[in-house]
Amino acid sequence: MAVGYKFSMEDFPVPDDFTTAIYYVVAFLSVWCVILYVTRSLKSIFWPMMIVISGLFVYRVLRTFDPMDFLDMFVKALELTYDLCFELYQRFVGSCPSDE
Structure with a gap:
């Protein structure tokens, strides 16, 4: 924390003119x-x-898909979730x- 304070107060390049600082903030x-x-434009397009x-x-x-395929996928997803939780x-x- 002290190193960051020392850098910001002594070593960090700060402009002497106040208008330059305002320019940096505006830029x-x-x-x-x-x-x-x-x-936002790209998001609204895509x-x-x-x-x-x-x-x-x-x-x-x-x-x-066949309804049985959906049932198989659902059961497999539940098995994977169960294994991941354990x-x-x-x-x-x-x-x-379950190990004991």
Whole structure:
């Protein structure tokens, strides 16, 4: 903490003119606003496309698979979740209750 304070008070280059400091703040804020604007614009362009693509994917999956395939995938997902929970429990707590 003291090293950071010493760097900021003695070694950090600070402009002598107050208008230069104001320029740096204004430049930082304007660049930040541009970054936010571009990010929001790209999100507004790509988000509807992602919704449509994911909807088409879900529609295709629902038309293609057999209901038994969905049941098998659900059971497999539950098994993996169950195994993961016991693995994490064993790693962080110690031994699993099922091991005893």
